[in-house]
Amino acid sequence: MAILRHEKKEKAIIVGCGRLGSQLADLLSDANQHVTVMDRDDTSFRKLSASFGGLVLEGDGSDFDMLVQAGAHEATILAATTDDDDVNIMVGMIAREILRIRLVVIRLSDTGKKAAIADSGIAVLSPSTLCVEAFDRLVRREETA
Amino acid sequence: MKILLVGGHYKAHFLAKSLKAKRHEVVVINDDVEWCKFLTNAHDIVCVCGDGTKPFILEDARAAEMDAVAAITNKDAENLVICKLAKKLFGVKRTLAVVNDPKNLEVFTRLGVDKSISATEMLSEVIESETVFAGVQSYLPLENGRIACLDMVLSGDSPVCGRALRELDMPQGSIVGIIVRGEKTFVPNGDSVLRAEDKIIVLTSAAAADDATALFGADGG
Numbered sequence: 001m002a003i004l005r006h007e008k009k010e011k012a013i014i015v016g017c018g019r020l021g022s023q024l025a026d027l028l029s030d031a032n033q034h035v036t037v038m039d040r041d042d043t044s045f046r047k048l049s050a051s052f053g054g055l056v057l058e059g060d061g062s063d064f065d066m067l068v069q070a071g072a073h074e075a076t077i078l079a080a081t082t083d084d085d086d087v088n089i090m091v092g093m094i095a096r097e098i099l100r101i102r103l104v105v106i107r108l109s110d111t112g113k114k115a116a117i118a119d120s121g122i123a124v125l126s127p128s129t130l131c132v133e134a135f136d137r138l139v140r141r142e143e144t145a
Numbered sequence: 146m147k148i149l150l151v152g153g154h155y156k157a158h159f160l161a162k163s164l165k166a167k168r169h170e171v172v173v174i175n176d177d178v179e180w181c182k183f184l185t186n187a188h189d190i191v192c193v194c195g196d197g198t199k200p201f202i203l204e205d206a207r208a209a210e211m212d213a214v215a216a217i218t219n220k221d222a223e224n225l226v227i228c229k230l231a232k233k234l235f236g237v238k239r240t241l242a243v244v245n246d247p248k249n250l251e252v253f254t255r256l257g258v259d260k261s262i263s264a265t266e267m268l269s270e271v272i273e274s275e276t277v278f279a280g281v282q283s284y285l286p287l288e289n290g291r292i293a294c295l296d297m298v299l300s301g302d303s304p305v306c307g308r309a310l311r312e313l314d315m316p317q318g319s320i321v322g323i324i325v326r327g328e329k330t331f332v333p334n335g336d337s338v339l340r341a342e343d344k345i346i347v348l349t350s351a352a353a354a355d356d357a358t359a360l361f362g363a364d365g366g
Contacts (some may be wrong), residue, residue: 062221085226086222088227089226094256096253112200114200115200116229116230116234
């Protein structure tokens with residue numbers, strides 16, 4: 001089983017090694033995927049766990065050449081998780097529309113900006129929306145209890 | 146035309162001035178309150194104070210009514226978001242963006258921005274055209290430099306003076322588009338005879354630009 005999973009390795013790129021990006025990178029690394037994490041600031045990589053087995057690359061993920069250097073042209077997963085919504089949108093669009101990466105996920109704090117990438121096939125993770133959904137589930141559970 | 150300028154400090158100021166002078170209607174979005182006050186007073190224009198990458202600010206500036214939106218902040222990612230929102234959310238026909246990294250010229254075009262401009266790229270084109278084509282009064286690169294529009298004045302000792310266009314050995318891919326003679330401007334045909342002091346506008350592929358300038362004796366003086 002472990003060998004099978006090993007063969008199914010996918011290449012993932014995480015742009016932005018903050019709290020979210022570093023945890024995503026750890027998750028994928030623990031699942032035995034090829035992971036490359038990018039961040040403009042190399043001290044950010046300290047957030048990665050000691051068991052992290054992927055690569056780190058210091059650089060700006062919205063720079064096309066840097067993305068290519070990170071191997072984005074052969075990646076199947078890309079997550080843009082910097083603290084800047086505009087940068088995440090730009091990275092997401094380059095990944096999806098130019099590099100044709102299969103699964104592109106970006107974090108957006110301001111959900112209003114989703115309109116900029118409508119119909120592009122980019123998945124959006126919005127912390128506030130996710131919190132509201134979780135909150136809603138908690139309330140419902142209390143009501144039914 | 147109704148034009149919305151988003152971001153930019155002096156760029157917004159000078160663009161507003163020049164567009165107003167050409168009788169365009171200008172609206173500005175800027176996140177600096179003091180600069181908004183200054184722009185409103187200086188140009189008598191509507192100025193919305195806020196972050197132009199936010200949909201509600203674009204709505205306040207009536208983005209949907211605009212013929213063109215120009216994103217001129219100093220961050221490329223912001224300019225991309227502004228153009229995409231203008232297009233997708235407000236149906237703006239023409240979007241323009243300033244790019245700080247010349248590499249993003251191609252990236253933005255592929256991502257659906259109608260026109261992107263790089264100051265660095267333009268500066269290098271100007272420097273190049275100044276050095277390569279001495280004698281040409283102006284050199285306007287089009288389509289990212291694949292085509293050029295040359296503006297030349299024929300001196301008296303140019304070998305082409307007194308000859309009809311059909312007699313000239315024009316390089317493949319170039320054509321004399323317009324002749325300006327004194328007050329007169331006309332589109333020439335093969336029988337048009339060139340005279341000294343004629344100003345000619347030549348459209349040419351980048352590859353034929355050197356041969357075209359040489360033919361008209363622009364760099365020989």
